[in-house]
Amino acid sequence: xxxxxxxxxxxxxxxxxxxxxxxxxxxxxxxxxxxxxxxxxxxxxxxxxxxxxxxxxxxxxxxxxxxxxxxxxxxxxxxxxxxxxxxxxxxxxxxxxxxxxxxxxxxxxxxxxxxxxxxxxxxxxxxxxxxxxxxxxxxxxxxxxxxxxxxxxxxxxxxxxxxxxxxxxxxxxxxxxxxxxxxxxxxxxxxxxxxxxxxxxxxxxxxxxxxxxxxxxxxxxxxxxxxxxxxxxxxxxxxxxxxxxxxxxxxxxxxxxxxxxxxxxxxxxxxxxxxxxxxxxxxxxxxxxxxxxxxxxxxxxxxxxxxxxxxxxxxxxxxxxxxxxxxxxxxxxxxxxxxxxxxxxxxxxxxxxxxxxxxxxxxxxxxxxxxxxxxxxxxxxxxxxxxxxxxxxxxxxxxxxxxxxxxxxxxxxxxxxxxxxxxxxxxxxxxxxxxxxxxxxxxxxxxxxxxxxxxxxxxxxxxxxxxxxxxxxxxxxxxxxxxxxxxxxxxxxxxxxxxxxx
Amino acid sequence: xxxxxxxxxxxxxxxxxxxxxxxxxxxxxxxxxxxxxxxxxxxxxxxxxxxxxxxxxxxxxxxxxxxxxxxxxxxxxxxxxxxxxxxxxxxxxxxxxxxxxxxxxxxxxxxxxxxxxxxxxxxxxxxxxxxxxxxxxxxxxxxxxxxxxxxxxxxxxxxxxxxxxxxxxxxxxxxxxxxxxxxxxxxxxxxxxxxxxxxxxxxxxxxxxxxxxxxxxxxxxxxxxxxxxxxxxxxxxxxxxxxxxxxxxxxxxxxxxxxxxxxxxxxxxxxxxxxxxxxxxxxxxxxxxxxxxxxxxxxxxxxxxxxxxxxxxxxxxxx
Numbered sequence: 001x002x003x004x005x006x007x008x009x010x011x012x013x014x015x016x017x018x019x020x021x022x023x024x025x026x027x028x029x030x031x032x033x034x035x036x037x038x039x040x041x042x043x044x045x046x047x048x049x050x051x052x053x054x055x056x057x058x059x060x061x062x063x064x065x066x067x068x069x070x071x072x073x074x075x076x077x078x079x080x081x082x083x084x085x086x087x088x089x090x091x092x093x094x095x096x097x098x099x100x101x102x103x104x105x106x107x108x109x110x111x112x113x114x115x116x117x118x119x120x121x122x123x124x125x126x127x128x129x130x131x132x133x134x135x136x137x138x139x140x141x142x143x144x145x146x147x148x149x150x151x152x153x154x155x156x157x158x159x160x161x162x163x164x165x166x167x168x169x170x171x172x173x174x175x176x177x178x179x180x181x182x183x184x185x186x187x188x189x190x191x192x193x194x195x196x197x198x199x200x201x202x203x204x205x206x207x208x209x210x211x212x213x214x215x216x217x218x219x220x221x222x223x224x225x226x227x228x229x230x231x232x233x234x235x236x237x238x239x240x241x242x243x244x245x246x247x248x249x250x251x252x253x254x255x256x257x258x259x260x261x262x263x264x265x266x267x268x269x270x271x272x273x274x275x276x277x278x279x280x281x282x283x284x285x286x287x288x289x290x291x292x293x294x295x296x297x298x299x300x301x302x303x304x305x306x307x308x309x310x311x312x313x314x315x316x317x318x319x320x321x322x323x324x325x326x327x328x329x330x331x332x333x334x335x336x337x338x339x340x341x342x343x344x345x346x347x348x349x350x351x352x353x354x355x356x357x358x359x360x361x362x363x364x365x366x367x368x369x370x371x372x373x374x375x376x377x378x379x380x381x382x383x384x385x386x387x388x389x390x391x392x393x394x395x396x397x398x399x400x401x402x403x404x405x406x407x408x409x410x411x412x413x414x415x416x417x418x419x420x421x422x423x424x425x426x427x428x429x430x431x432x433x434x435x436x437x438x439x440x441x442x443x444x445x446x447x448x449x450x451x452x453x454x455x456x457x458x459x460x461x462x463x464x465x466x467x468x469x470x471x472x473x474x475x476x477x478x479x480x481x482x483x484x485x486x487x488x489x490x491x492x493x494x495x496x497x498x499x500x501x502x
Numbered sequence: 503x504x505x506x507x508x509x510x511x512x513x514x515x516x517x518x519x520x521x522x523x524x525x526x527x528x529x530x531x532x533x534x535x536x537x538x539x540x541x542x543x544x545x546x547x548x549x550x551x552x553x554x555x556x557x558x559x560x561x562x563x564x565x566x567x568x569x570x571x572x573x574x575x576x577x578x579x580x581x582x583x584x585x586x587x588x589x590x591x592x593x594x595x596x597x598x599x600x601x602x603x604x605x606x607x608x609x610x611x612x613x614x615x616x617x618x619x620x621x622x623x624x625x626x627x628x629x630x631x632x633x634x635x636x637x638x639x640x641x642x643x644x645x646x647x648x649x650x651x652x653x654x655x656x657x658x659x660x661x662x663x664x665x666x667x668x669x670x671x672x673x674x675x676x677x678x679x680x681x682x683x684x685x686x687x688x689x690x691x692x693x694x695x696x697x698x699x700x701x702x703x704x705x706x707x708x709x710x711x712x713x714x715x716x717x718x719x720x721x722x723x724x725x726x727x728x729x730x731x732x733x734x735x736x737x738x739x740x741x742x743x744x745x746x747x748x749x750x751x752x753x754x755x756x757x758x759x760x761x762x763x764x765x766x767x768x769x770x771x772x773x774x775x776x777x778x779x780x781x782x783x784x785x786x787x788x789x790x791x792x793x794x795x796x797x798x799x800x801x802x803x804x805x806x807x808x809x810x811x812x813x814x815x816x817x818x819x820x821x
Contacts (some may be wrong), residue, residue, distance in 0.1 A: 077706060092704050094697035096764035097690070105694055106705030108687045115686055 006065075007032040008053075008165060013062035015048055022048040023059070026222045028215050028375050030165070035187060035197045037211035037228075037238055039204070044217040044430075046200055050167055053198075056077035067164065073228065078205040085158035086167040089174070089428070091150050091286050093162070095143030100125040102142050103157045128156040131193075132186050148179035155186060159195075167198040168188065172206055173428060175454060176291035177491065184210055202430065203457065204236055216240055249463030250442040252482075257281030259317070261333070261419050263302065266311030270297040271474035274311065277302075279419060279450045284441060287454045288467030289494045294474040295454045296338060299421045302452070303335040304328040315419075329358065334412035336405075339422035346410040347397035351389055352378050354396050354407050361415045381410035386442060402433025409440065420444065423454045438464055458487045470494050515758040521775035522802075526780045534787045540785070544665050550779040551672035554772065557750040557757075558679045559723030561771045562716040564754055565683075567696040567763025568617070568624035570717065573724040573750060575635035577743035582639055582729025585648025585738025586744055592651040599729060604794055606725025610633070610718040617717070618710040632747070639740055648738040658733040668730065677721070680768040688715060696763025700767055752799060753778050756806035777802065 009029040015022050023045045032037045038046050051057040053064070058073035065071070066082055074082070097220060100118075103125050111117040125138045134152055141151055158166050168187075170181055187197055187210055201207055201460050207214060208228065216239045218225040223239050261279040266272065271294045279285055289295050300306040302313065304322025312319055315331055321326045325335070337343035345354055356363055356374050363373045378392045385406040389399065396407055405425065412420065425441070426434045441451055441464065455461050461468055468480040468491040478493045531538035533733040556573050563570045580602050587598035609631070616627045683689035693710050702709055730744045757774030758776050759766025778799060785795050 076704075080706075092698075092701045094694050094701050094764065096760075097693055101690055101693075105701070106707050108690060110687060114688060116690065118685075150503070403701040 005031045007067060008494065010049070010053065010407060011063050011065065013049065013052060013059045013064075015052065015057065015059050015061075021220050023052075024218070024220045025062075026217065027062075028222070028225065030196050030198060031213070032164075032196055033191055033194045034212040035191060035199055035210050037207040037214040038198055038200045038217070039207060039214060039236070040201075040217035040223075045220040046217055047169070048220075049088060050198075053079070053084060055084075080161055083162055083164035084167070085161055085163035085165070087151070087154045087169065087171065089160060089170045091147075091154050091174075093142045093150055093153060094291070096141060098139050098141055099129075099136055099145070099153050102153055103128065103160050105157075107161070117459045124160065125156065128159050131159070132156065132189060134182075134186075138470070146179070147174045148176075148182065150182065151175070152186065154466075155190075159190075163195065165196045165198065167200070167393040169200045170202065170428070171199070172201055172203055177354070178290065178495070180206070190227040191297060202428075202434075204233060205459070207236070208233065249484075250439050250440065252284075252445075252466055256283045257448060260315065261302070261452075262314040262317075264312050266301055266307050266313065268297060268301050268306045269309060270294070270300075270306060272297045272301055272306075274473040274477055275301075275474075277469070277476070279452060280335065281418075281448045281450050282445045283466040284445055284451045284453055284464055286453060286461040286468040287471060288468055288490050289387065289471035291456065293494065296423060297469050297474070298471065299335060299423055299452070299454060302328075302444040303333060303421060305335075329415060332416065332418040334417035334420045336408055336412060336422040336425060338427065340404055340408050343394050344411075345404060348395055350393045351387075351396055351399070351407055352392040355381055355414065356413060360412075364413045377414060378410075381413070384413070385410055386436060400430070400433070401428040402430055402437070405429055405433070406439060409437070413444075417449065419450045419452070421452045421454070424456065425453060426457070426460060458490055461485075461490065462487065510516050515756075516767065516770045516773055518809060519756060519758070519770065519777050519806070522782055523773065523776050526777070526784050530780070530784045531789060534547045536687055536761050537784070537787050540664060542787075544661075544669060546779055546783045547669045547672075548666045550775050551668045551751055551784065552727055553746070553753060553779060554672055554725045554775040555675055555723050555730065557747055557771055558675060558768070559720035560680070560693060560747070560750040561754045561757075561759055561766060561768070562683075563624070563720045564751070564759055564761060565638040565692050565696045565766050566712065567699070568713070569628060569715070569745050569751070569761075570613065570624070570720050571628040571732065572609070572613070572631035572635055573720065573727075574743040574746035574748075575632045575639065576721055576724040577728045577731065577746055578608060578740060579635050579639045580606060580725045581591060581731045581735070581742045582642055582647060582738040584729055584732050586642075588648065588654065588732070590651055595651050595654050603722060603725050606721045606723075606728075607718050608721075610721025611714055614710075614714040614717040618713055643738070643740055646735075647736040650732050650736045650782055654733060655736045656813050663758035664668075668733070670814065675726075676768060676772060683768060688712070692716060693764055696760075696765075698764070706816060749778060749799070752803045756803060774806075814816060 005028050011027050013023050013026045026045065026049060028049070038049070040046050048057065052059050055074045055076040055078055063070050063072060067085065094105065097105070099308050100121050104121050109117045109121045109124065122138055129136055129138070132152060132155065136145065136149055142153060145153070151174065155166070171183060175183060190197060199207070199211060213225065213227055214231070214236065215225040216236070218240065248477050257280055258277055260281050263275060263277040265274045265276060267274055275298055287298065297306065301308060304325050304327050307309045315321065322333060351376060355378050360369070363370050363377065370476055375392065381387065382389065385408065387403050387406045389403065396404055399407065427438055429437065445451055453465065462485055466482055468482070468485045468490065469476050470480065470490055472494055480489060506510065527538065536542055538771055555662070556577065560570055560573060571791060583605060584598045584602040585600055588594045613627050613631060616622050617624050647742070657667065662670065683692065691702070691707045695709055695712050732738065735742065753774035754771050755774070756777060757766065757770030757772070759771060781798055781802065782795055785792070785798065
């Protein structure tokens with residue numbers, strides 16, 4: 001498909017890492033001023049393709065044609081100069097520095113040799129931000145901005161380099177619902193200005209919202225590229241996973257049992273206000289709401305991480321007071337945190353140590369670790385959760401997002417929890433691993449465990465929860481049964497009390 | 503995300519440090535008539551120049567999330583080398599000053615070389631350097647050695663408008679460092695390297711050059727401090743420089759500079775230097791046992807870091 005309008009053509013790209021094919025004869029082309037979605041599971045080759053496009057890696061085979069010129073490969077610096085900017089999920093910003101300093105980092109406008117022209121830099125930064133229709137004081141420190149605004153700073157950074165092609169790697173993963181709208185608005189205005197966007201996302205509803213075309217990769221191979229017109233969600237999902245959509249969310253077969261965890265009018269110093277909650281054995285309760293609505297705070301309060309200022313928590317009918325998470329863990333409550341790299345794992349330690357850390361007492365005798373017992377526990381986790389790992393001695397940081405999340409789960413399952421609080425259980429996890437995690441959650445409830453799941457992904461909330469609680473401004477505003485819930489209803493309630501935008 | 507408390511949150515520590523300096527001056531003037539005299543105050547400022555010059559260099563290094571533990575030893579070696587080279591002869595002054603500064607710069611560049619090219623941690627490199635430089639000094643001599651030229655020695659007591667010229671000199675160094683950090687590309691890159699190394703590299707910042715810069719300047723300023731000591735003592739005394747690096751680090755940190763890099767201001771560091779110097783001076787004026795001074799400094803240090811923590815975690819949480 002030759003077209004004058006094509007800004008980018010990557011032809012027959014192959015790339016192997018120590019014999020393993022990451023990309024096998026993949027071709028992709030993007031029309032100027034369009035939004036091209038790139039989807040596929042982790043390990044499908046998306047990131048390798050992007051790394052080649054950004055100049056971070058050179059392909060073994062294939063050519064790249066950008067703005068009509070052919071290249072075998074190029075360096076990151078050259079890519080930037082050509083007008084290709086990549087916005088990674090981990091934002092490339094220095095949080096201690098101001099907005100304007102970040103936008104021009106490494107390309108400061110100079111008055112004379114080595115001396116900065118702050119006035120012109122500020123002027124230019126203001127112009128760029130205005131162009132995107134956002135107002136930020138450019139002197140503010142980036143670390144003080146919300147992630148959504150930080151992302152916009154990244155986008156203006158790309159614009160300041162006159163980027164013609166902006167690659168956004170999972171931009172929505174860090175955004176809440178209303179922030180997403182702003183991103184879409186900006187993408188639209190970029191499009192209108194002739195900028196081409198490659199949009200990578202796990203969230204298919206976004207792809208349907210924003211993309212003009214979509215390319216699906218699987219196992220390093222090109223599956224399909226087509227226009228979004230007439231494409232159905234089911235078609236796209238089956239292209240990605242080779243599995244039908246109905247199978248993604250396992251049916252609830254567990255019986256709801258006795259009350260296990262109850263909260264009456266709990267408040268904390270944070271935004272939590274008089275929250276009531278009941279959790280029964282064998283159910284998954286979804287906790288929906290915008291970021292900042294108090295979902296995470298509720299989890300922290302139930303887990304003993306934040307002190308209650310009023311109200312009480314009952315566990316199996318008995319009043320309990322947790323003065324720290326350690327108390328909660330002893331009472332068989334587990335929290336799988338939202339940010340696994342920061343709060344859930346020791347990324348520089350081997351898988352084995354991560355899994356057995358909370359149960360070292362169990363696998364040791366007289367202060368000495370029983371290595372065999374440790375290994376057999378790890379082995380059983382590996383089977384139970386189908387963690388794919390070369391060796392239990394591998395550092396966790398080398399695992400994919402999905403496998404890392406399974407390691408976190410494995411760790412907590414060994415403490416034999418009765419209540420598991422999961423904060424964004426499938427964030428940054430590919431579709432295949434997501435499916436496995438959903439199944440595992442179902443299986444756990446069938447064993448009588450109660451799960452409280454916090455999630456920003458509404459399909460996940462709707463597909464998996466037996467009951468749904470919607471939070472807004474520190475309160476639970478509504479409880480919906482599985483059958484009566486819909487995306488529209490949840491959003492309506494979640495935004496009900498919203499008086500001020502972030 | 504709370505813009506209103508922004509300024510206070512960011513600068514609260516600096517305000518606290520300067521208020522403490524003010525409290526010390528008030529207390530001092532109540533307890534001793536001699537304290538609030540022009541003579542004593544300018545004297546304290548002159549003393550502050552010694553710690554301050556070294557601390558400004560240390561600050562640059564800490565801003566890049568590095569550390570230089572060797573500056574005390576380097577000050578010691580610089581005093582000895584300059585005293586030996588000068589040997590009381592006015593004709594040797596330029597040569598001695600030049601070579602001492604070159605020695606300082608050389609040591610700093612060497613630190614950066616080991617950190618950059620051999621991938622060693624700044625802590626390890628400069629910790630080793632602390633002992634190596636000290637070893638060299640104590641091999642040269644354990645007793646005072648060499649002599650300053652008379653003119654050079656006189657610079658210490660020379661005054662302009664009642665204020666010692668060393669104070670003006672220190673003011674100049676302060677302005678230069680402030681200029682470097684706030685107005686130049688180099689300065690912005692120093693903050694970037696300390697704030698987020700990966701981002702700095704991805705943004706095409708010449709990280710290695712920045713390290714050569716900060717370690718070079720830090721050691722150069724240590725050599726300058728050595729020369730200031732020669733001005734004061736007149737001889738090369740190997741006692742000089744003891745624990746200077748620790749005092750410098752304390753001054754930098756109580757001035758609000760993050761030990762993790764990327765955050766800190768010259769105003770804050772000068773506040774930290776003044777606080778430590780006034781504390782020392784006040785204890786002397788009050789006739790308190792000098793060993794108490796260490797205790798007091800330690801307490802101030804812990805208090806400062808504890809005060810710093812809320813804003814630090816505030817940053818991390820929203821990062």
